[in-house]
Amino acid sequence: MRAIIFTLGFGAAATLSACGDTTGEQVIFGAGAGAAGSALLHGNLVTGAAVGAAANLIYCKENPRKC
Template sequence: MQAGKITLVLGLCTGLAACGSTTGEQVAFGAGAGAIGSVLLNGNPLTGAAVGVASNLIYCNEKPRNC
């Protein structure tokens, strides 16, 4: 059951994080997705938000057509 929950959360976070036209939107969406994902996995929401922001900014800089 834990593996299914993790897979679902990662899928949702991936969908949410890959959004935003501006840097501000990318930061907001990444932080939200990371924080929600970490809360659902019983982690630290602040750490999750930081990881979400970083990953979304990197993703959107590497693949701008997808953002």
């Protein structure tokens, strides 16, 4: 059951994190997706937001056509 929740949370975070036209938007959307995924998995919200923001920013800088 935990694997299903993790998979759903990761999928939701991945879907939400591919948004944002500016650096600020990318950080905010990534932080929101990370915090939401962390809340779904009963984790630390601040850590989830930080990881989500960093991951989305890196992803969008490495793949600008997909953002």
